[in-house]
Amino acid sequence: MLATALAAAGAGALSAAAPAVAAASAAPSAPSARPGPSAAHRRAGTPVDNRFWSSSTDWRGGTGNGTKVLTGSRSGLVVATPAGSRDYADPHTGTTSTWEYATWTSPVHRSTVPATEAIASWNAETPAGTWIQTELRGTYSDGVATPWYVMGRWASGDGDIRRTSVDDQTDDRSTVWTDTFAIDDPASGLRLASYQLRLTLYRKPGTTLTPTVRRVGAMASDIPDRFTVPAAAHGVTRELTVPRYSQNTHIGQYPEYDNGGEAWCSPTSSQMIIEYWGRKPTAADLAWVNPDFADPQVCHAARFTFDYQYDGCGNWPFNAAYATSYKDMNAVVTRLGSLTDVERLIRAGIPVITSQSFLEKELTGAGYGTSGHLMTVIGFTAAGDVIANDPASPSNTAVRRVYKRREWENIWLRTKRYNAAGTVTSGTGGVCYLYWPTEPTAAQRKALEAVGVR
Template sequence: MWLVLTVDLARVAFTRFAVPEITGLGAIGGEWTGAEHPVGFEATQIVPSWTARTAPGSWIEIALRARTASGALTKWYVMGRWSEHGDPRTSVPGQGDGDGDVAVDTFVARRPVTAYQVRVAWHGAGARVTGLGVMASALPLHPPEPAPFTPGPAVELPVPRHAQHAHAGHHPRYDGGGANWCGPASVAMVLGFWGRGPSAGELAWVGGGDPAPVVDHAAAGTYDTSYQGTGNWPFGVAYAGRYGLAGFVTRLRSAAELECFVRAGIPVITSQSFKAAELPGSCYSTSGHLLVVTGFTAEGDVVVNDPAAPRDAEVSRVYPRAAFEHVWLRSSGSGGIAYVIHPPEVPLPPCSNGNW
């Protein structure tokens, strides 16, 4: 029997907000502020995610404020300014104070918070939000107790394979391709699985001879001008929203939850950091990396499309379940971060734990 580490799910809460209420504003701009939303525990991190359509010249801003455990309200923190055309598409640094700070895509509380409000502002004509979710969490200070695993039948989804290193040196204005494009490669793979993505006309700027222009397009479409990178989690979800897909960022507690999505026909993008020896078969170390979970072996090991492979033919890999869970779920890494991208008509697996 395998033993796997789990995130304390009692300290993860995901909320999906009612989009019709948010989008019922004037065509040329406006603002919506949600009611104060209790978390249910003392949270230390909050990550909003969204999908939206923005006509040229229009954009949206997502902001939040929180109520600390002492009862005080924080200021408003800007969590992202987004336009699918890139003007603007940026996180906002330099917002830190005694209550917290924004680390690219995550509000990090310096004082635990028990509730939050989210605000959406529209600028210009033709911007509309199609989905909005917020994940609040408090990662455990100590390693969680292990949980048992029972093997099941093998499953693997036919997700296209794209190696990020095939794009080394491409388009330096978007962080230069190669080692920096795990996020765009992962998002492009998931969009390809769903048969969505940019048209040939949208790809014309990439240039000839590119092994996978959709990866370059995803890099351009997710590039954060402040962060100067393509790894902003909500921006990856928002990019998929351009092509009619729904999506959200949350934390999952185990490979068992990943397996629920895969068996429902939905591949999942996960974020992890590790040294090569910690993840057998990886042959590399990383301080932060995105890949796509596509299946499970009959023995329970995790089948992934890992864009860090040197070429497309080697992208599909199998990682030992316990090792994968360890580097993905630990608090010093990404703490079980995952983002789920799917067509709205494809139902999510049942959830009884409040994290999707």
């Protein structure tokens, strides 16, 4: 249900003409958990650094090769004159195609948090005949450079390429686990000190088509190992009116996408929030869905967040990118530090999609345990308990749940836990998705800035 494990081997490669992709020695064989302003945004005492490029000034501060900057009401990056062409062998279709491309490389960003992990996310429009690749290259705290790591190959459709993460990327000091860059041995003291991102925009040769990238960036963090977290005082009582969809009503539907609805917690959560903001797929978009299926938009979200390498719908940045395939939406993957952060967002009218794992006994009323699950926080009761739209419910009407504040806080923010076998495994350390419109209210803008997102 989460993109937390190494997917099946066999990622495709670009031709030798491509920018360097990670020098990939064999990754560990066993699956592993995921471990305006141009300034970086870090809150005091929170080991998280967010840096996102989205303004005209941001784009002009990077290095383009064949790209140009769109100005106007919303800035973006597009193909102007392609830098060249290259072949891409899609490992999921067996097809090799030639594509024109242009690139943009960000300035080096020195993280305010020497990091053990980094997660890139992006907002892009990719009409048919186009797609993008996002890469990250960093410098370790000892001055040694990482390879260029592919953080995702993305298309909002699936008719040109299959959107995919890339396995087997490591230099024996760090590894990319589906969507997360991670230092292999954090106990060694090694950290990611700085990084830059590279976008490659692809289009069919001889056309004027172009992807448009509206935002790209990364969250870098160094969350300490912890089985429990300090309790945050309750400060907000509010409940947002968010559509309710159950993933379980889709069990058995379209099993080619992550085994059907039983594993669709992430796209179901994403769809709830997209519709909260007044967006939804059109009837034409949904024409492919069996008309006998209720809530076809959930099937649609599963198909168009599906990561063909991970073989699942839980790739975090892919869900954020899907949200921004709808008009005038922003989305990022980040970490929050406490329920105080969530309350701040809820007060401003911004729901939060959170990632957590737990035993059944650790979350009263859930009725299940999970090694990874997404749900949506939509409010807080007068007592401070968490009101969540939990897609792992038997019906849409049962989706709204109230969970005990202290239990919920701990299962979301911890980085270590015991699984059902009594073995120590990982937690997500406060990972969440934030989706919001391009024209937020002043209060929403202030709340996002307060949690380090601009």
